[in-house]
Amino acid sequence: MERILLAVSGGIDSMCLAEKSVRSGQDFAVAHCNFHLRGADSDADADFVANWARRHGIAFYSKDFDTAAYAAEQGISLEMAARELRYGWFADLCRTEGFAGVAVAHQADDRRETFLLNLMRSSGGRGLRGMQGQSVIPGTDIPLLRPLLGMTRQEIETYMRSIGATWREDGSNRDTTIRRNRIRHELLPLLSELNPSYGDALDRAMRHIGLLQDIADSWFESVRPTLIDPADGSIRIDPLRTVAHRDYVLYALLQPFGVNESVISDLSAALDSSESLSGKTFPLRNGMLVASANHLYASGSNRIRGAYSLASCDENPVTDEQVTEPAGAGTRKLRGAYSLVPCDELLTGTCCIKDSGTYDCGGVRVKVEILDREEITDLKQPRGILLLDAGKLPLPLIVRPWRAGDWLVPLGMRGRKKLSDLFVDLHYSLLDKRRARVIDWQESRIAALLGERGDDALKVTSETRTVYRITIS
Secondary structure, eight states: OOOOEEESSSSSSHHHHHHHHHHHTTEEEEEEEOOOOOOOOHHHHHHHHHHHHHTTTTTOOOOOOOHOOOOHHOOOHHHHHHHHHHHHHHHHHHHHHHSSSSEEEOOHHHHHHHHHHHHTTOOOOOHOOOOSSEEEESOOOOOOEEEETTTHHHHHHHHHHHTTTOOOOOGGGGGGTTTHIIIIIIIHHHHHHHHHTHHHHHHHHHHHHHHHHHHHHHHHHHHHHHHHHHTTOOOOOHHHOOTTHHHHHHHHHHHGGGOHHHHHHHHHHHHHSSSSSSTTEEETTTTEEESSSEEEEEEEEEEHBSSEEEEEEEEEEEOOGGGOOOOOOGGGOSSOOOSSSSGGGOOOOOOESSEEEEEEEEEEEEEEEEEEEGGOOOOOOTEEEEEEEEGGSSSSSEEEETTOOEEETTTTTTOOHHHHHHHHHHHOOOOHHHHHHOOOBBBBOOSSTTTTTTBBBGOOOOOOEEEEEEEEE
16 A cells, blocks of 8 residues: 555644544555644644644654745745645655655535636636546646545534544634635525535536536647647747637646736737737736747746746846756746646747846856947957847847757858758757757747857848847856
């Protein structure tokens, strides 16, 4: 029998989970989080759970969190902060202690309350399908189990009283200024008056929505490879223009970054237009969508709640002191629980340059200066430095890893040259190629191979008024 970790707060639901686990013979340990949000009551909860585990000879793990400070630092709600902190710690425990998964005490009424909350938030099908009996901890492949989903709150209380078990009461659960509590104490009793079988009706609705969402997800997965560039996870614009059910596709692609209907409508209208999207931006709650001639890049926040991401562009310049070695692809975090490309398949190093500054593009430091032509007295470009006509290459600049098929017309030449051939001329090693960064421009034509060559069409001339000086290291 595999050993699992039980998340136990001390409340009636989690203590029911603990009591049932003891009686079933399940091999488990108990984990308790002290979020320090209820003063002495929080400490009393921790003592209660620790004592229960000691009496039953169960291994006990506990951790203290400064939840309020974390929420303020991350700019998120206390509820979301507690969720991130506990699931992050549970995942760490599973990795270090060898637990096969984590069991939490969500029950049938929790599932129904969450459905109604998500309905009021205008959540999509994924939010309305309801909690599942088994999923994974966000950002991991660690199983997250919900063994009590088949029991209602009343059934749990009846069971606990029948075995003489004790639990802790959380007074905040009666605070009806909290939306979930208001649903629990005011809306659900009203629904019960209107339809005593409302719970079964909600369960059926969630089941039907889940079936429809499974169909939609299956179809989306079948078309996704045609939309996503495997080199960097960006979205290809041309196939997006003609794909069926495009609004749904846009929602599925951008939901992790917080997209709303107005942005989807604006983006869809832009895709219907014959005009180029190059340089256009579309706001997302957790960043920004930036268009080049043929690709869309999600830029802004580098935090994703979940293990997957679009290629993200870091729009914030960094100082010399802030530049650090890149984290492994699998450690990149963005907001959102759904995926476009698994992080371990992404080539990191795409960034969005919106102004002068120094940027860390996956360990390649890119310094961009925007200068008046009069400031440039020497047009020599030693290795590591490029000068480009800024008037012919408007911001934002998308710096990305190179892709097969990339080409440019090197400065001073007339014919195009494949980047792969240029690498041969430059005696690039495999490592050099992995670190190579280019400026996205027109279809497969790049504006520059940073540190080496710019396209002849962007050379600085007597007509140039503004110059990019780009230095890499």
